[in-house]
Structures are given as structure tokens and as C-alpha cells.
Amino acid sequence: MSTVTTRTVAYPADGLTMIGHLALPAGDDRRPAVLVGPEGPGLNDFQRGRAESLAELGYVALAFDINGGRWFTDPGEMLARVTPLLADPDRMRDIGHAALDVLLAEPRTDPDRIAAVGYGTGGAIALELGRDGVDLRAIGTVNALTTGRPGEAARIRCPVWAGVGSEDPIMPPAQREAFTAEIEAAGVDWRLVVYGGALHAFHHPPVDQAVVPGVGYHPRHARRAWRDVVDLLDECVPVPG
């Protein structure tokens, strides 16, 4: 929509220069704001479009970067970047906090109504912000049902919505159970949607990017997962008016 304005934002994190994509709705009032985290390959036009779609709905939205402006098309390069990152909560939090600071520096952002939504690696980062005690109003994670350091899930004080494909070999049932057991024991308000027959990254249209085994697009569930994310935001950080 022409009423949405966008801005490329460069900022430091994890020893790199991150290149985020900030999307603002029409108007000049403060709005609830959303961090949108990308999959392991990094930020592409599809993920930038997610921020723009949220801005069309009335949110300030930052599609944040995890790979210093790079978007990996080679699976080996992608995994070399993402695997150690996913094993290091402190690095994930650094990337998440840097993105959060960009959002907080935007005058349109209502600092008391921030949600974090992420896909794959971006979802793991959203969860780590919660485990770090950041005052988020909602966390949404698609395909990243990652557990954290012992005891830290109790710092999550907002609803957590998680989605995963039933046939996702990268996020198998045992991992889902470990994740839900962790957040249930921590007293978190949570939901999990299992999308039947879907593989990893089922929500992402096929593009020329790093495709690893177990990945596959599922258009129907992709639409449903987007609606579920929008419903989560509408519940926890509704757009005024």
C-alpha cells in the first residue's frame, strides 16, 4: 500500500553491520511495534514484505537482520553461520537487543507494546529476548521450538505462540515436547499449532536460497500461519481504533 513508508536501517550487532527493513504505517501517532525475525538464510524481499504487511495493518514493524546484510544461497555457508549462532544464547540476544534498540529509537514505536515474531533462527532470537526478561507483549515463533538455559524461561511474561510442521525433521516431536515442557514448567501462557503434513520452512515460498533437506513450501498452511500470527498480535498488541 502506498500509505506504508519503509526505511533501510544499518546498525551494529554480533560484530557485523546489520541491514534491517523498517516499515511504518500512515499517520504520526505511536503504534504497537513488531520485531520480525528471518529464517537462517537471512533477510530477503519476502521477509521485508512481512514487515510491510504488518505496517499495512497498522503496526510499526522491523524486519531485522541476522547475517550482516548477507542472504545465503549456499546451504553450507548458511549452516556455518547459523549453527553456532543457535547454540549461543548470548549472541542471539545481542542480535535481538540491537534490533529492539532500532525499534525503540523510532518515534512511532509505543515502547510499552512491543511484540517479537520470528521464523526459524529469527524465532529462536525472539524466544531468547523473552528468556532475557525483555518486556515483550507477545512472542511468536514459527519452526523454532528451541529450548533455553535452565530456569530462564520463567522470565517470559507474555503469551507465546508457536507453530511447526508435523513432518518437520529439523524440529521433530521430541524437540517440540522439550520446548513445551520447558515453557509449561515455567508457567508461561503458551499455544502450539502443528500444521499437518508440513515440512520445515513451510511458510516460505520457494526461492533461490539455501535449501536443506526437510524444507518444503505449503501454501495453505503458510496462509494459516500468517493469520495465526496476525491473530496473536491482534490479541496482545491490538492496533488502536
Add this chain to the structure above:
Amino acid sequence: MSTVTTRTVAYPADGLTMIGHLALPAGDDRRPAVLVGPEGPGLNDFQRGRAESLAELGYVALAFDINGGRWFTDPGEMLARVTPLLADPDRMRDIGHAALDVLLAEPRTDPDRIAAVGYGTGGAIALELGRDGVDLRAIGTVNALTTGRPGEAARIRCPVWAGVGSEDPIMPPAQREAFTAEIEAAGVDWRLVVYGGALHAFHHPPVDQAVVPGVGYHPRHARRAWRDVVDLLDECVPVPG
């Protein structure tokens, strides 16, 4: 809303006289129609209200009866009625078909756009209609993740949405897995929402009814499960205009 009209409908099924509650939206045009099945204790004002809420959204909706007009407040009586029923797909189908016939006899019903949603026993009946090959456009089942006779799930040709409380001891993880394995193997388009921390019948406000161990109300998840059901209907049998 005053624009919704309701009608009590008596009809035979399972050797009993069932007393359903039909709710019609304003207007005189054909509309998508929804069967709404109650929990084991039977039909009460809360379940009748579900049909009225759907009529307010524009659907023809029948809150159907499973217990011949009775609403059990004694757990023993309720289980004596429901346990053998749940073990007999033919009896469940008889009850479901009788309700479907009431819906089809209503001139406002669009016979090509019928969905079945049920809670507990009512959800098991909705699934059995699908396994019987009825041309439904959507099946929603809350707390009833019941498996069927071998091979019959392949007759389900519409999306299935299922919801369950994570801590529901009456519908434990092994049962959920048996259910999702059955419908995945059958090629059904399905989703499962696990509501964290919720018990059995989490969607039903506490009332003077047959309460068995493992039952408990969860207001937040109750609202979410209702929204999920409405989303399912909006996806599969949207109200025109």
C-alpha cells in the same frame, strides 16, 4: 442480537427424541451452515449460545443434541451414556446424520456449504460424519481427538482443525499422536492446536454439570479456541458479502 431467530427442533436419533437448537441469521437467503456438537453432559444454554453466536456471524447453526434432551449433572450417569456411545461409530453417525438432516431441511441452509464443529463427544461425532464420507467443508473438534475404524479417515475430504489442552488427562499425548498419525496417513488436510496448561473441557465456563477429574475452565484459551473455530469457518465456509 435481535436479528437472530431460534427454533427448538425435536427429531429422532439413537432411539431417543433429540431436542436441538436451531439459530438463523437475519435475511431470507441461503447461508453456509454449521452443526455444533455438545460435550458429553449434553446440550445446555452455553452450547445453545454457540449456535446463536454463529448465527450472529451469518451462519445457519444447529446446536444438536446427543442425549435425548437430557443434560447430565451426575458424572456417573453422564459416563454411562457417553462411554458406550463413543465406542460405537455407527451410533455416533446416526446421531450426526439425524442432526444433519435437520440442517438440510432448513431452507436457509446451503447444502453445499456445511461444516461440523464439536466439543468432546460432539467433536467425535463430527469426525465420524467425516469418516462416513459426508461432504462437509470443514470439521472442527475440540478435546475429541478420537481415532476411527481402519481406513475410514481417508473419506474425510475437508480440512480438519483440532484443539486440545496440553494437560488434558482424558485426551493425553499418546491419543493425540494416534489421531494425528491416522489423519496424516489418510492424506487429510489437518491442524492441531495444543493450548498450554489447559485441562479437559477448558472452553466451557464452570456450571453445575457432570464434572469429572481433569476438567477445568481456562478463560483465555476458551476465547482463543472460539476464535480459532471462527477462523476455520471463515476459511472454509465464509459468509458471503
